[in-house]
Amino acid sequence: MKIHARFLLLGTIVICLAAHGFCIGTITNSRxxxxxxxxxxxxxxxxxxxxxxxxxxxxxxxxxxxxxxxxxxxxxxxxxxxxxxxxxxxxxxxxxxxxxxxxxxxxx
The missing domain is CATH 2.40.50.40 (OB fold (Dihydrolipoamide Acetyltransferase, E2P))
Known part of the structure; x- marks a missing residue:
């Protein structure tokens, strides 16, 4: 059960960062x-x-x-x-x- 919670937490963090442009913005020059x-x-x-x-x-x-x-x-x-x-x-x-x-x- 702890592994599932870690993946869920990691997935949530990645989605939040991508939504704010931190992950994608540095790669694609987003402005x-x-x-x-x-x-x-x-x-x-x-x-x-x-x-x-x-x-x-x-x-x-x-x-x-x-x-x-x-x-x-x-x-x-x-x-x-x-x-x-x-x-x-x-x-x-x-x-x-x-x-x-x-x-x-x-x-x-």
Whole structure:
């Protein structure tokens, strides 16, 4: 009888942790990367890396994160005109040369 009680207790703990995202959240990246976004223009000379995170099951919006040369990460509004042009340009450039832009899923 004690073995059954231990398995029941262990199963309850696992279900509770999974419901709160402690077990699954670390594996699947269960939240959006950007809390605040900016719309201000950032000159391309300041870019080190541009990451595009497509919408997924945990984050329902496209996120664009620019890593600046001094290491700071900035989330930009993907709806602004300059960001749309920048992503289009970098996508074309990545197709022909070294990959400058990375598209990643937010559920990875």
């Amino acid at each position: 959006c990367k950007c809390v605040n976004v900016i719309s201000n223009f950032i000159h391309p000379r300041k870019y080190q890396h541009v990451g595009v995170f497509n919408q997924g099951s945990y984050c329902r919006k496209v996120e664009i994160v620019i890593t600046l040369k001094h290491g700071k990460r900035v989330c930009v509004n993907p709806e602004t005109q300059w960001v749309k042009r920048m992503v289009s340009f970098l996508g074309k450039r990545a197709a022909g040369t070294n990959e400058v832009i990375t598209e990643e899923s937010s559920t990875e």
